[in-house]
Amino acid sequence: MTAFGFEVLGEDGRARRGRLTTAHGTIETPVFMPVGTAATVKGMTSESVARTGAEIVLANTYHLMLRPGAETVDKLGGLHSFMDWEKPILTDSGGFQVMSLTNLRKLDDTGVEFRSHIDGTKFLLTPERSIEIQNLLDSTVTMVLDECTANGVDEAAAAESMKLSMRWAARCREAFEQRDGYGLFGIVQGSVYPDQRLESAAALVEIGFDGYAVGGLAVGEGQEAMFSVLDVTTPALPTGHPRYLMGVGMPDDIVGAVQRGIDMFDCVLPTRSGRTGQAFTRRGTLNIRNARHAEDPRPLDPESDYPSVGNVSRGYLHHLFKAKEMLGPILLTTHNLHYYQELMRDIRGAIEQGRLDEFAVEFRAQQAQGDIEPL
Amino acid sequence: MTAFGFEVLGEDGRARRGRLTTAHGTIETPVFMPVGTAATVKGMTSESVARTGAEIVLANTYHLMLRPGAETVDKLGGLHSFMDWEKPILTDSGGFQVMSLTNLRKLDDTGVEFRSHIDGTKFLLTPERSIEIQNLLDSTVTMVLDECTANGVDEAAAAESMKLSMRWAARCREAFEQRDGYGLFGIVQGSVYPDQRLESAAALVEIGFDGYAVGGLAVGEGQEAMFSVLDVTTPALPTGHPRYLMGVGMPDDIVGAVQRGIDMFDCVLPTRSGRTGQAFTRRGTLNIRNARHAEDPRPLDPESDYPSVGNVSRGYLHHLFKAKEMLGPILLTTHNLHYYQELMRDIRGAIEQGRLDEFAVEFRAQQAQGDIEPL
Numbered sequence: 031m032t033a034f035g036f037e038v039l040g041e042d043g044r045a046r047r048g049r050l051t052t053a054h055g056t057i058e059t060p061v062f063m064p065v066g067t068a069a070t071v072k073g074m075t076s077e078s079v080a081r082t083g084a085e086i087v088l089a090n091t092y093h094l095m096l097r098p099g100a101e102t103v104d105k106l107g108g109l110h111s112f113m114d115w116e117k118p119i120l121t122d123s124g125g126f127q128v129m130s131l132t133n134l135r136k137l138d139d140t141g142v143e144f145r146s147h148i149d150g151t152k153f154l155l156t157p158e159r160s161i162e163i164q165n166l167l168d169s170t171v172t173m174v175l176d177e178c179t180a181n182g183v184d185e186a187a188a189a190e191s192m193k194l195s196m197r198w199a200a201r202c203r204e205a206f207e208q209r210d211g212y213g214l215f216g217i218v219q220g221s222v223y224p225d226q227r228l229e230s231a232a233a234l235v236e237i238g239f240d241g242y243a244v245g246g247l248a249v250g251e252g253q254e255a256m257f258s259v260l261d262v263t264t265p266a267l268p269t270g271h272p273r274y275l276m277g278v279g280m281p282d283d284i285v286g287a288v289q290r291g292i293d294m295f296d297c298v299l300p301t302r303s304g305r306t307g308q309a310f311t312r313r314g315t316l317n318i319r320n321a322r323h324a325e326d327p328r329p330l331d332p333e334s335d336y337p338s339v340g341n342v343s344r345g346y347l348h349h350l351f352k353a354k355e356m357l358g359p360i361l362l363t364t365h366n367l368h369y370y371q372e373l374m375r376d377i378r379g380a381i382e383q384g385r386l387d388e389f390a391v392e393f394r395a396q397q398a399q400g401d402i403e404p405l
Numbered sequence: 406m407t408a409f410g411f412e413v414l415g416e417d418g419r420a421r422r423g424r425l426t427t428a429h430g431t432i433e434t435p436v437f438m439p440v441g442t443a444a445t446v447k448g449m450t451s452e453s454v455a456r457t458g459a460e461i462v463l464a465n466t467y468h469l470m471l472r473p474g475a476e477t478v479d480k481l482g483g484l485h486s487f488m489d490w491e492k493p494i495l496t497d498s499g500g501f502q503v504m505s506l507t508n509l510r511k512l513d514d515t516g517v518e519f520r521s522h523i524d525g526t527k528f529l530l531t532p533e534r535s536i537e538i539q540n541l542l543d544s545t546v547t548m549v550l551d552e553c554t555a556n557g558v559d560e561a562a563a564a565e566s567m568k569l570s571m572r573w574a575a576r577c578r579e580a581f582e583q584r585d586g587y588g589l590f591g592i593v594q595g596s597v598y599p600d601q602r603l604e605s606a607a608a609l610v611e612i613g614f615d616g617y618a619v620g621g622l623a624v625g626e627g628q629e630a631m632f633s634v635l636d637v638t639t640p641a642l643p644t645g646h647p648r649y650l651m652g653v654g655m656p657d658d659i660v661g662a663v664q665r666g667i668d669m670f671d672c673v674l675p676t677r678s679g680r681t682g683q684a685f686t687r688r689g690t691l692n693i694r695n696a697r698h699a700e701d702p703r704p705l706d707p708e709s710d711y712p713s714v715g716n717v718s719r720g721y722l723h724h725l726f727k728a729k730e731m732l733g734p735i736l737l738t739t740h741n742l743h744y745y746q747e748l749m750r751d752i753r754g755a756i757e758q759g760r761l762d763e764f765a766v767e768f769r770a771q772q773a774q775g776d777i778e779p780l
Contacts (some may be wrong), residue, residue, distance in 0.1 A: 049732065068725075075715070107718075340451065341486075343481055357448065380734050
């Protein structure tokens with residue numbers, strides 16, 4: 031059996047080059063996790079996800095508990111078998127979606143009672159049930175149930191919410207069934223308030239987790255506020271455990287967060303944008319639906335060194351989106367996930383060479399150039 | 406350069422085991438061609454199409470002439486480069502869709518005038534323009550422009566329409582630019598009337614084509630009538646050229662048509678059905694949306710000897726369709742195309758062994774068993 035563990039292979043400023051070992055394989059960090067909400071990264075086969083370089087995916091407990099149900103996934107062998115993905119899977123706790131996407135029925139110390147958006151069925155999500163569901167899903171990395179505060183909350187409310195999250199974190203730790211190679215992560219809350227963040231971090235470290243996430247960000251506070259929170263928070267987290275910034279983000283956010291000591295990321299941007307025709311490239315984003323691409327024989331990202339989507343032209347991709355063909359979203363999702371994995375590979379290389387700050391400057395300069403010139 | 410040619414490697418009754426040589430590669434026949442209407446087999450990358458075993462795909466001239474336009478495809482290097490598919494491509498003439506899908510403006514000896522269903526632009530499709538478009542598309546196999554008669558047409562009307570198609574066929578032959586490894590196919594018309602079919606076949610052979618298609622079938626006449634037409638028609642076609650039954654069909658239609666001397670097929674069934682949840686298996690079709698599959702850990706077709714869609718269960722596929730995830734249509738399309746290619750492989754093997762009639766009996770018996778029993 032494999033112990034769940036994190037090794038810091040090298041450092042560059044506050045950035046770390048690490049390796050996470052799990053029951054389902056190792057993960058080189060800093061890492062980006064594609065989002066596979068309903069046990070599928072939208073538009074991708076598990077094989078095509080792996081071919082982008084992804085070593086771990088995220089799945090959403092909220093969606094899976096409603097459909098097909100955690101017990102059904104368990105009967106079908108757990109999430110790895112269910113979605114034909116043998117590598118690690120991280121699941122969130124379900125709390126974020128329950129509290130932001132559904133009509134709340136009741137939120138108290140016990141947990142959250144809510145109705146399914148699919149058929150109105152009543153559910154109760156408690157710290158213990160969230161852990162049980164993630165156990166049934168066979169998640170490699172389980173997240174504690176927490177409350178994610180909205181942007182703009184005042185400090186008193188942020189403190190009260192954070193304390194609730196810390197009580198839930200302790201109950202999750204208690205409920206989590208320890209298995210070789212499986213891990214449980216705590217989540218730092220406290221909104222934009224340094225004292226609350228520090229208190230939250232200390233509370234989690236006191237309980238003891240296999241990894242530490244920073245939650246409650248990427249909710250509209252802006253990059254500067256987010257980076258400020260990281261500047262306060264990551265130094266308060268133990269160096270020997272992975273740090274995960276939830277729901278982030280744009281390529282530029284990721285580079286800056288790695289510089290501030292973050293090891294793990296997830297975000298729907300590359301997949302969601304891909305479905306609407308937005309492509310990430312070394313020279314910023316572009317929308318392939320734009321008429322200027324209609325007869326362009328060049329690839330999406332001529333400066334990329336990988337053939338993310340075969341030898342297709344911008345003109346072909348433009349055609350696919352105009353004709354509403356499924357292959358358009360498929361290829362742009364593939365491309366964007368490739369882009370994100372290539373970015374993480376380059377970030378890891380820069381840390382290894384001790385030149386992450388230079389890399390960040392070059393990265394931002396290249397992004398600022400904007401898309402390649404029309405032919 | 407490669408000459409376009411067809412070699413009959415073996416025979417079994419009227420069935421032939423053949424090999425078609427083209428500028429873009431060889432094709433083992435009998436062959437099934439997946440349909441890539443708008444320069445994409447819906448939901449599939451060109452690589453995933455190739456992995457199902459497909460050696461040639463069909464694209465629709467009507468759709469491509471409207472969007473992105475034949476001249477645009479030409480500017481982007483032709484259809485092979487455009488859709489990143491190096492193997493052979495057969496294009497239809499555009500006539501079938503113009504006459505069945507759009508409001509006819511005028512049909513006479515010159516050609517067909519019609520308006521685009523996308524933006525109302527007026528187009529004139531003549532035999533010469535159809536050939537020019539298919540040339541711009543860089544089609545490996547070009548089809549003549551013809552008129553496809555509706556089911557139930559009387560013999561006089563069928564004869565008149567067939568004669569128009571034969572005049573157009575001669576003009577297409579004249580307009581076709583001969584290039585090494587490229588071919589032009591004539592199309593036999595004449596509805597269900599033996600005399601008309603024989604007259605049409607003789608007219609085409611007199612003009613001389615690289616291959617001969619049987620058109621005007623699979624329009625609602627039923628399998629028995631279709632087979633009767635084939636019984637009359639294929640003996641009137643030269644043995645040294647491939648024979649293509651357009652738009653067919655169900656697996657059972659294909660087996661029977663091969664027994665009657667057909668070498669090539671195309672049909673939207675495996676792709677269209679796959680998008681709506683219908684799967685083809687050795688034991689007939691099933692609809693994966695049916696609740697009985699929800700917790701079934703078994704693969705779609707346990708009796709198949711290829712892993713068409715990885716190791717996923719019926720339960721997972723059911724979940725994908727219920728959750729309206731793109732991956733459902735993607736995986737079922739992949740599976741169905743695999744099924745069709747495996748069927749053709751088995752048919753070719755049976756001809757080689759001189760046991761196609763026995764194969765057909767076994768095939769129909771297995772299909773009649775119906776889907777595997779619920780667990």
